[in-house]
Amino acid sequence: MPDTIMLQVTRYRPESEGAPTVQEYEVPLREEWAVLDGLNYVKDHLDGTLSFRWSCRMGICGSCGMTVNGDPALSCGTFLTDHAPGPVRVEPLANFPVIRDLVVEIDDFLLKLPEVKPWLVRDDDGVDGVEFLQTPEQLDAYKQYSMCINCMLCYSACPVYGIEPDFLGPAAIALAQRYNLDSRDQGAHQRLDVLATDAGVWACTYVGECTRACPKGVDPAGAIQRYKLTAAARTLLPWGKR
Incomplete structure:
Protein backbone atom coordinates (compact mmCIF):
# COMPACT_ATOMS: atom_id res chain seq x y z
CA MET A 1 0.00 0.00 0.00
CA GLU A 105 -26.27 26.08 3.78
CA ILE A 106 -28.97 24.05 5.57
CA ASP A 107 -31.35 26.91 6.41
CA ASP A 108 -34.13 25.30 4.36
CA PHE A 109 -34.12 22.22 6.61
CA LEU A 110 -33.95 24.30 9.78
CA LEU A 111 -36.97 26.31 8.67
CA LYS A 112 -38.99 23.21 7.76
CA LEU A 113 -38.19 21.20 10.88
CA PRO A 114 -40.45 23.15 13.29
CA GLU A 115 -43.39 22.59 10.92
CA VAL A 116 -43.54 18.92 11.96
CA LYS A 117 -43.37 19.75 15.70
CA PRO A 118 -40.39 17.51 16.56
CA TRP A 119 -41.10 17.63 20.28
CA LEU A 120 -43.58 16.07 22.68
CA VAL A 121 -46.99 17.72 22.33
CA ARG A 122 -49.22 17.37 25.38
CA ASP A 123 -52.70 18.62 26.14
CA ASP A 124 -51.74 18.87 29.80
CA ASP A 125 -48.53 20.92 29.58
CA GLY A 126 -47.65 22.52 32.87
CA VAL A 127 -48.70 19.63 35.10
CA ASP A 128 -46.03 19.44 37.76
CA GLY A 129 -44.66 16.24 39.19
CA VAL A 130 -46.26 13.96 36.58
CA GLU A 131 -44.27 11.09 35.10
CA PHE A 132 -45.20 9.53 31.79
CA LEU A 133 -43.78 6.05 32.08
CA GLN A 134 -43.04 3.84 29.11
CA THR A 135 -42.56 0.14 28.69
CA PRO A 136 -39.55 -1.17 26.75
CA GLU A 137 -41.93 -2.08 23.94
CA GLN A 138 -43.24 1.49 23.76
CA LEU A 139 -39.67 2.78 23.57
CA ASP A 140 -38.83 0.32 20.81
CA ALA A 141 -41.74 1.66 18.74
CA TYR A 142 -39.92 4.93 18.02
CA LYS A 143 -36.30 4.39 19.09
CA GLN A 144 -34.97 3.81 15.57
CA TYR A 145 -36.29 7.17 14.38
CA SER A 146 -34.82 8.96 17.39
CA MET A 147 -31.29 8.15 16.20
CA CYS A 148 -31.31 10.91 13.56
CA ILE A 149 -28.36 13.33 13.92
CA ASN A 150 -29.51 15.85 11.30
CA CYS A 151 -26.46 15.20 9.15
CA MET A 152 -28.37 16.02 5.92
CA LEU A 153 -26.99 12.99 4.08
CA CYS A 154 -30.53 11.80 3.34
CA TYR A 155 -31.43 15.16 1.79
CA SER A 156 -28.32 15.06 -0.36
CA ALA A 157 -29.21 11.54 -1.54
CA CYS A 158 -32.89 12.29 -2.15
CA PRO A 159 -33.74 12.91 -5.85
CA VAL A 160 -37.14 14.35 -4.91
CA TYR A 161 -35.63 17.03 -2.68
CA GLY A 162 -33.24 17.88 -5.49
CA ILE A 163 -36.09 18.86 -7.83
CA GLU A 164 -38.91 19.72 -5.39
CA PRO A 165 -37.59 22.28 -2.90
CA ASP A 166 -40.96 22.37 -1.07
CA PHE A 167 -40.58 18.72 -0.03
CA LEU A 168 -40.26 18.45 3.75
CA GLY A 169 -37.61 15.81 3.27
CA PRO A 170 -36.65 12.47 4.81
CA ALA A 171 -35.17 13.58 8.13
CA ALA A 172 -38.02 15.93 9.03
CA ILE A 173 -40.63 13.25 8.32
CA ALA A 174 -38.68 10.58 10.20
CA LEU A 175 -38.41 12.89 13.20
CA ALA A 176 -42.14 13.56 13.03
CA GLN A 177 -42.70 9.81 13.13
CA ARG A 178 -40.43 9.56 16.14
CA TYR A 179 -42.95 11.66 18.07
CA ASN A 180 -46.08 10.26 16.42
CA LEU A 181 -45.09 6.83 17.71
CA ASP A 182 -44.15 8.03 21.20
CA SER A 183 -46.77 6.90 23.72
CA ARG A 184 -46.36 10.18 25.63
CA ASP A 185 -47.18 12.37 22.63
CA GLN A 186 -50.63 13.75 21.80
CA GLY A 187 -49.73 15.80 18.73
CA ALA A 188 -50.11 13.30 15.87
CA HIS A 189 -53.32 14.96 14.68
CA GLN A 190 -51.54 18.33 14.52
CA ARG A 191 -48.77 16.89 12.36
CA LEU A 192 -51.25 15.27 9.99
CA ASP A 193 -52.04 18.54 8.19
CA VAL A 194 -48.33 19.02 7.46
CA LEU A 195 -47.27 15.46 6.69
CA ALA A 196 -50.24 14.27 4.62
CA THR A 197 -49.70 16.80 1.83
CA ASP A 198 -48.07 17.03 -1.59
CA ALA A 199 -45.03 18.55 0.13
CA GLY A 200 -45.08 15.84 2.79
CA VAL A 201 -45.11 12.08 2.49
CA TRP A 202 -46.98 12.04 -0.82
CA ALA A 203 -44.04 13.70 -2.55
CA CYS A 204 -41.84 10.69 -1.83
CA THR A 205 -41.43 8.29 -4.74
CA TYR A 206 -39.72 5.67 -2.57
CA VAL A 207 -36.36 5.56 -4.30
CA GLY A 208 -34.90 4.60 -0.92
CA GLU A 209 -31.56 6.41 -1.32
CA CYS A 210 -32.18 8.29 1.94
CA THR A 211 -32.15 5.06 3.92
CA ARG A 212 -29.05 3.80 2.13
CA ALA A 213 -27.20 7.02 2.93
CA CYS A 214 -28.23 7.21 6.61
CA PRO A 215 -25.21 6.50 8.86
CA LYS A 216 -27.44 5.71 11.86
CA GLY A 217 -29.86 3.18 10.41
CA VAL A 218 -32.86 5.47 10.88
CA ASP A 219 -34.61 4.24 7.71
CA PRO A 220 -36.38 7.49 6.76
CA ALA A 221 -37.82 5.81 3.65
CA GLY A 222 -39.53 3.26 5.88
CA ALA A 223 -40.83 6.04 8.14
CA ILE A 224 -42.34 7.82 5.14
CA GLN A 225 -44.03 4.72 3.74
CA ARG A 226 -45.36 3.83 7.17
CA TYR A 227 -46.88 7.27 7.53
CA LYS A 228 -48.50 7.04 4.09
CA LEU A 229 -50.57 4.16 5.47
CA THR A 230 -51.46 6.17 8.55
CA ALA A 231 -52.40 9.22 6.49
CA ALA A 232 -54.55 7.15 4.13
CA ALA A 233 -56.38 5.52 7.02
CA ARG A 234 -57.08 8.85 8.69
CA THR A 235 -58.13 10.83 5.63
CA LEU A 236 -59.70 8.35 3.21
CA LEU A 237 -61.35 5.59 5.20
CA PRO A 238 -64.61 6.29 7.02
CA TRP A 239 -63.29 4.94 10.32
CA GLY A 240 -59.95 6.71 10.01
CA LYS A 241 -61.09 9.86 11.76
CA ARG A 242 -62.42 8.16 14.83
Whole structure:
Protein backbone atom coordinates (compact mmCIF):
# COMPACT_ATOMS: atom_id res chain seq x y z
CA MET A 1 0.00 0.00 0.00
CA PRO A 2 1.37 3.45 -0.88
CA ASP A 3 2.33 5.97 1.78
CA THR A 4 0.14 8.76 0.40
CA ILE A 5 -3.20 9.25 -1.30
CA MET A 6 -4.56 12.07 -3.44
CA LEU A 7 -7.56 14.11 -2.35
CA GLN A 8 -9.42 15.91 -5.12
CA VAL A 9 -11.27 18.63 -3.22
CA THR A 10 -13.91 21.00 -4.56
CA ARG A 11 -13.05 24.66 -3.99
CA TYR A 12 -15.66 27.36 -4.42
CA ARG A 13 -16.27 30.91 -3.23
CA PRO A 14 -19.64 31.88 -4.77
CA GLU A 15 -19.15 35.58 -4.04
CA SER A 16 -16.04 35.80 -6.20
CA GLU A 17 -15.93 32.71 -8.45
CA GLY A 18 -18.24 31.76 -11.31
CA ALA A 19 -17.94 28.00 -10.86
CA PRO A 20 -16.36 25.42 -8.56
CA THR A 21 -12.86 24.14 -9.26
CA VAL A 22 -11.00 21.04 -8.10
CA GLN A 23 -7.72 21.21 -6.23
CA GLU A 24 -5.52 18.21 -5.53
CA TYR A 25 -3.73 17.54 -2.25
CA GLU A 26 -1.46 14.63 -1.45
CA VAL A 27 -1.94 13.46 2.15
CA PRO A 28 -0.52 10.60 4.22
CA LEU A 29 -2.34 7.28 3.84
CA ARG A 30 -2.65 5.84 7.32
CA GLU A 31 -4.80 2.91 8.35
CA GLU A 32 -6.62 4.85 11.06
CA TRP A 33 -7.20 8.02 9.05
CA ALA A 34 -10.65 9.00 7.83
CA VAL A 35 -11.31 11.49 5.03
CA LEU A 36 -11.76 14.12 7.74
CA ASP A 37 -8.22 13.46 8.99
CA GLY A 38 -6.95 13.99 5.47
CA LEU A 39 -8.81 17.29 5.21
CA ASN A 40 -7.46 18.42 8.56
CA TYR A 41 -3.96 17.57 7.35
CA VAL A 42 -4.57 19.81 4.33
CA LYS A 43 -5.88 22.58 6.55
CA ASP A 44 -2.98 22.35 9.02
CA HIS A 45 -0.08 21.69 6.66
CA LEU A 46 -0.91 22.45 3.04
CA ASP A 47 -3.67 25.02 2.62
CA GLY A 48 -5.18 26.93 5.51
CA THR A 49 -7.83 28.49 3.26
CA LEU A 50 -9.78 25.24 2.83
CA SER A 51 -13.21 25.45 4.48
CA PHE A 52 -15.27 22.53 5.83
CA ARG A 53 -17.37 21.70 8.88
CA TRP A 54 -16.61 19.20 11.60
CA SER A 55 -16.94 18.88 15.35
CA CYS A 56 -17.02 15.58 17.24
CA ARG A 57 -15.10 13.22 14.91
CA MET A 58 -17.23 10.39 16.33
CA GLY A 59 -20.27 10.19 14.04
CA ILE A 60 -22.49 11.94 16.56
CA CYS A 61 -22.71 15.63 15.64
CA GLY A 62 -23.52 15.11 11.96
CA SER A 63 -21.70 18.26 10.87
CA CYS A 64 -19.00 16.72 8.65
CA GLY A 65 -21.27 15.39 5.91
CA MET A 66 -19.72 15.58 2.44
CA THR A 67 -19.88 13.78 -0.88
CA VAL A 68 -17.06 11.25 -1.07
CA ASN A 69 -16.47 9.60 -4.44
CA GLY A 70 -20.04 10.38 -5.39
CA ASP A 71 -21.78 9.20 -2.23
CA PRO A 72 -23.03 11.33 0.69
CA ALA A 73 -21.10 10.28 3.79
CA LEU A 74 -19.81 11.41 7.15
CA SER A 75 -16.19 12.25 6.44
CA CYS A 76 -15.21 11.20 9.97
CA GLY A 77 -16.48 7.67 9.33
CA THR A 78 -15.20 7.21 5.78
CA PHE A 79 -11.68 5.82 5.81
CA LEU A 80 -9.01 6.66 3.27
CA THR A 81 -7.83 3.04 3.06
CA ASP A 82 -11.27 2.02 1.78
CA HIS A 83 -10.63 4.24 -1.25
CA ALA A 84 -6.97 3.39 -1.82
CA PRO A 85 -5.04 3.80 -4.01
CA GLY A 86 -7.17 6.84 -4.78
CA PRO A 87 -7.79 9.46 -5.79
CA VAL A 88 -10.56 10.39 -3.33
CA ARG A 89 -12.97 12.98 -4.67
CA VAL A 90 -14.42 15.20 -1.91
CA GLU A 91 -17.30 17.51 -2.77
CA PRO A 92 -19.99 19.41 -0.83
CA LEU A 93 -23.31 17.70 -0.22
CA ALA A 94 -25.59 17.81 -3.25
CA ASN A 95 -28.95 19.63 -3.23
CA PHE A 96 -27.74 22.46 -0.97
CA PRO A 97 -26.40 25.94 -1.76
CA VAL A 98 -22.64 26.15 -1.21
CA ILE A 99 -21.41 28.80 1.19
CA ARG A 100 -17.74 28.10 0.58
CA ASP A 101 -15.73 25.05 -0.52
CA LEU A 102 -17.28 22.06 1.32
CA VAL A 103 -19.60 24.12 3.55
CA VAL A 104 -23.29 24.07 2.59
CA GLU A 105 -26.27 26.08 3.78
CA ILE A 106 -28.97 24.05 5.57
CA ASP A 107 -31.35 26.91 6.41
CA ASP A 108 -34.13 25.30 4.36
CA PHE A 109 -34.12 22.22 6.61
CA LEU A 110 -33.95 24.30 9.78
CA LEU A 111 -36.97 26.31 8.67
CA LYS A 112 -38.99 23.21 7.76
CA LEU A 113 -38.19 21.20 10.88
CA PRO A 114 -40.45 23.15 13.29
CA GLU A 115 -43.39 22.59 10.92
CA VAL A 116 -43.54 18.92 11.96
CA LYS A 117 -43.37 19.75 15.70
CA PRO A 118 -40.39 17.51 16.56
CA TRP A 119 -41.10 17.63 20.28
CA LEU A 120 -43.58 16.07 22.68
CA VAL A 121 -46.99 17.72 22.33
CA ARG A 122 -49.22 17.37 25.38
CA ASP A 123 -52.70 18.62 26.14
CA ASP A 124 -51.74 18.87 29.80
CA ASP A 125 -48.53 20.92 29.58
CA GLY A 126 -47.65 22.52 32.87
CA VAL A 127 -48.70 19.63 35.10
CA ASP A 128 -46.03 19.44 37.76
CA GLY A 129 -44.66 16.24 39.19
CA VAL A 130 -46.26 13.96 36.58
CA GLU A 131 -44.27 11.09 35.10
CA PHE A 132 -45.20 9.53 31.79
CA LEU A 133 -43.78 6.05 32.08
CA GLN A 134 -43.04 3.84 29.11
CA THR A 135 -42.56 0.14 28.69
CA PRO A 136 -39.55 -1.17 26.75
CA GLU A 137 -41.93 -2.08 23.94
CA GLN A 138 -43.24 1.49 23.76
CA LEU A 139 -39.67 2.78 23.57
CA ASP A 140 -38.83 0.32 20.81
CA ALA A 141 -41.74 1.66 18.74
CA TYR A 142 -39.92 4.93 18.02
CA LYS A 143 -36.30 4.39 19.09
CA GLN A 144 -34.97 3.81 15.57
CA TYR A 145 -36.29 7.17 14.38
CA SER A 146 -34.82 8.96 17.39
CA MET A 147 -31.29 8.15 16.20
CA CYS A 148 -31.31 10.91 13.56
CA ILE A 149 -28.36 13.33 13.92
CA ASN A 150 -29.51 15.85 11.30
CA CYS A 151 -26.46 15.20 9.15
CA MET A 152 -28.37 16.02 5.92
CA LEU A 153 -26.99 12.99 4.08
CA CYS A 154 -30.53 11.80 3.34
CA TYR A 155 -31.43 15.16 1.79
CA SER A 156 -28.32 15.06 -0.36
CA ALA A 157 -29.21 11.54 -1.54
CA CYS A 158 -32.89 12.29 -2.15
CA PRO A 159 -33.74 12.91 -5.85
CA VAL A 160 -37.14 14.35 -4.91
CA TYR A 161 -35.63 17.03 -2.68
CA GLY A 162 -33.24 17.88 -5.49
CA ILE A 163 -36.09 18.86 -7.83
CA GLU A 164 -38.91 19.72 -5.39
CA PRO A 165 -37.59 22.28 -2.90
CA ASP A 166 -40.96 22.37 -1.07
CA PHE A 167 -40.58 18.72 -0.03
CA LEU A 168 -40.26 18.45 3.75
CA GLY A 169 -37.61 15.81 3.27
CA PRO A 170 -36.65 12.47 4.81
CA ALA A 171 -35.17 13.58 8.13
CA ALA A 172 -38.02 15.93 9.03
CA ILE A 173 -40.63 13.25 8.32
CA ALA A 174 -38.68 10.58 10.20
CA LEU A 175 -38.41 12.89 13.20
CA ALA A 176 -42.14 13.56 13.03
CA GLN A 177 -42.70 9.81 13.13
CA ARG A 178 -40.43 9.56 16.14
CA TYR A 179 -42.95 11.66 18.07
CA ASN A 180 -46.08 10.26 16.42
CA LEU A 181 -45.09 6.83 17.71
CA ASP A 182 -44.15 8.03 21.20
CA SER A 183 -46.77 6.90 23.72
CA ARG A 184 -46.36 10.18 25.63
CA ASP A 185 -47.18 12.37 22.63
CA GLN A 186 -50.63 13.75 21.80
CA GLY A 187 -49.73 15.80 18.73
CA ALA A 188 -50.11 13.30 15.87
CA HIS A 189 -53.32 14.96 14.68
CA GLN A 190 -51.54 18.33 14.52
CA ARG A 191 -48.77 16.89 12.36
CA LEU A 192 -51.25 15.27 9.99
CA ASP A 193 -52.04 18.54 8.19
CA VAL A 194 -48.33 19.02 7.46
CA LEU A 195 -47.27 15.46 6.69
CA ALA A 196 -50.24 14.27 4.62
CA THR A 197 -49.70 16.80 1.83
CA ASP A 198 -48.07 17.03 -1.59
CA ALA A 199 -45.03 18.55 0.13
CA GLY A 200 -45.08 15.84 2.79
CA VAL A 201 -45.11 12.08 2.49
CA TRP A 202 -46.98 12.04 -0.82
CA ALA A 203 -44.04 13.70 -2.55
CA CYS A 204 -41.84 10.69 -1.83
CA THR A 205 -41.43 8.29 -4.74
CA TYR A 206 -39.72 5.67 -2.57
CA VAL A 207 -36.36 5.56 -4.30
CA GLY A 208 -34.90 4.60 -0.92
CA GLU A 209 -31.56 6.41 -1.32
CA CYS A 210 -32.18 8.29 1.94
CA THR A 211 -32.15 5.06 3.92
CA ARG A 212 -29.05 3.80 2.13
CA ALA A 213 -27.20 7.02 2.93
CA CYS A 214 -28.23 7.21 6.61
CA PRO A 215 -25.21 6.50 8.86
CA LYS A 216 -27.44 5.71 11.86
CA GLY A 217 -29.86 3.18 10.41
CA VAL A 218 -32.86 5.47 10.88
CA ASP A 219 -34.61 4.24 7.71
CA PRO A 220 -36.38 7.49 6.76
CA ALA A 221 -37.82 5.81 3.65
CA GLY A 222 -39.53 3.26 5.88
CA ALA A 223 -40.83 6.04 8.14
CA ILE A 224 -42.34 7.82 5.14
CA GLN A 225 -44.03 4.72 3.74
CA ARG A 226 -45.36 3.83 7.17
CA TYR A 227 -46.88 7.27 7.53
CA LYS A 228 -48.50 7.04 4.09
CA LEU A 229 -50.57 4.16 5.47
CA THR A 230 -51.46 6.17 8.55
CA ALA A 231 -52.40 9.22 6.49
CA ALA A 232 -54.55 7.15 4.13
CA ALA A 233 -56.38 5.52 7.02
CA ARG A 234 -57.08 8.85 8.69
CA THR A 235 -58.13 10.83 5.63
CA LEU A 236 -59.70 8.35 3.21
CA LEU A 237 -61.35 5.59 5.20
CA PRO A 238 -64.61 6.29 7.02
CA TRP A 239 -63.29 4.94 10.32
CA GLY A 240 -59.95 6.71 10.01
CA LYS A 241 -61.09 9.86 11.76
CA ARG A 242 -62.42 8.16 14.83
